[in-house]
Amino acid sequence: MTTIRVRLTLTYSGLFLLTSVVLLVTVNLLLRRALDTRIARLSGGPVAPTAPLQGVPVDRLPPQPQLPALVDDVIGYQWDVTTVTVGVLALVSLVVGWLVAGRILRPVHRITATAQRLSLSTLHERIALAGPKDELKELADTFDAMLDRLERSVAGQRRFIANASHELRTPLAVQRAAIEIGLPEDVGEIRDTLLLHNRRAENLIDALLVLAQAEHGLDNRSPVALDQVVRLVLAERDPDGVTVTGRVEPFTVDGDPVLLNRLVTNLLDNAVRYNHPDGTVEVTLSGGVLTVRNTGPHVPQERFGDLFEPFRRLQTTRGQGAGLGLSIVASIAKAHGADVRASPNPGGGLELVVVFPRTPAPDDSSRR
Template sequence: MTTVRVRLTLIYSGLFLLTSVVLLVTVNLLLRQALRSRIGGLPDPPDAPVRGDLVDRPPPLPDLVEEVINYQWGVAALTVGVLALVSVIVGWLVAGRILRPIHRITATARRLSVSNLHERIALSGPRDELKELADTFDAMLDRLERSVEAQRRFIANASHELRTPLAVQRAAIEIGLPEDVGEIRDKLLFHNHRTENLIDALLVLAQAEHGLDRRRPVALDEVVRLVLAEGGSDDITVTARTEPFVVDGDPVLLNRLVTNLVDNAIRYNRSGGTVEITLTHGVLTVRNTGPEVPRERFGDLFEPFRRLHTTREQGTGLGLSIVASIAKAHGADVRVSPNPGGGLELAVVFARHPGRLRGITTNPL
């Protein structure tokens, strides 16, 4: 596929060569016609003088005209060849200069994310179509930045306004209800806790989808060990094999990513099943022995509020959606494949970051 610069170069060179060839051909044809007309009107030359046995005769005028015209055609052909090379070089340079603002706009668009929406193209120069395009793009970024800032303020306000009444409700249930209504009390506390988890998950999902404002080196192997030390299941065997790996990102979001992967593998599992976690060469892999999932349903795993099976513990339906959003915010890819015998293998592939090797550890839980 040819680029715009190549096409512009070909157009410039083609037009230049076409006009040059037409000009040279026209000049040569008119010159031949003029010479023949002028020579045809001249009187015949006198007889040439005789010098001994040699006769000093000049060449006939018509032959001289043909020699001049042929020489003119040769010079014209050489000139067209040189001009062809020069026109390609000049056309390439001119096309590059004309398209330079387009490259600047493209580079800015590729570099932009939620964390650097304050950047602008700020194209200088004459008020032409490219300047108008850059200014339109900058105006769009202004609107987008204001929208993102409004969403961030809404998330912060929602976090405060939603968590506070839930905390008050939980305290009222725990303190105000008597012991003889234990079943109702437990059910209210369960739904209260579930609502809190749902709100927390939605807020984390919104934060991950907005990108990362700040990054810092995070030891992902330490995050895995911390998550495994804090959680687990009595009838699910969890094993982990990790090697040192550093990710530039947010430690809280990375902790939630690992937590959701492990919780999902435990929740969607069979009694007495296993969960295997590995971290090697920048790939975090979580395998479980849960139910089989058809390949055509893989895409639904990362959609919010999608539950493919009845689980041991009802979740919010946002676990893997949050995983996908956090991975995208860190420049990672999430891949899913069926595990032989049932269950899934979820792999999060991070960009490589140089880290100090400290050896490989194995943690059976």
């Protein structure tokens, strides 16, 4: 694929060469016509005798060149020079065209570099292109204005998430306290049902807030020992009648420790929840690849596209969540530059794989 700089260089060089060739050919043709006209005039008039040289016999004088042959020699030499000149001009035009095109496209490269650096944590950067007010300056100013609007929009969404986190959790906490204190334990299933729905509402709000935070990217990054995160989640998770095994190798991820903990927790919760009684869950971390494999029901191939979509569940039961677990995993993985993929196990269940990018981790060797 040719770049704009190459196309501009070829265009400049082609136009320059076309103009040069037309000019040189025109000059040569006019020169030939002028010489032919002058020779015709000389041939029609009297020719003055040439004075003999002193001491040289007349019959031994060198033959005088014929004027038409002399003209042909001059014009032939002129065409040779023209050919060489066109070749030199071709090389010069390519070099000059390449430099001029690079100079013209330099603001475009600056705009592209700024756009490639942009993320939700670097929306404060601007192009701030200086120079004459031309089309490129107008493009850069338009891009900066768009970044201003985008930064204000993201700031408003972040304020909404922070406010919603407080405004939604507070009444649910009050409601839960009222249920636990106000209703005696001997009222039967009513108290347990209210607490169950209260807990599900809290989990839903927490999941939505985490999903919104993950989709907005990472504001701050720090080295996180992912192997320690996996070990902590494995130690805290209730197996709930499922055999959970883990094999973890040291690995460091540049990201957010809270979100990474939520990613591993959601993967393990999903593997335990959608499993057979006395089933198994295998968790491995090797070379930056986190794999969670479980036994469980068969997943149709046509439903794999729904696994990472919000509020999509393959099975609906009373004790299951809102269908946000794997969508949160996908959003957190994307925020950390990781890839997520799912594949079916031959005997049923899923294999979920998260591939993290490798980052320099000087402390990995010390933990080994």
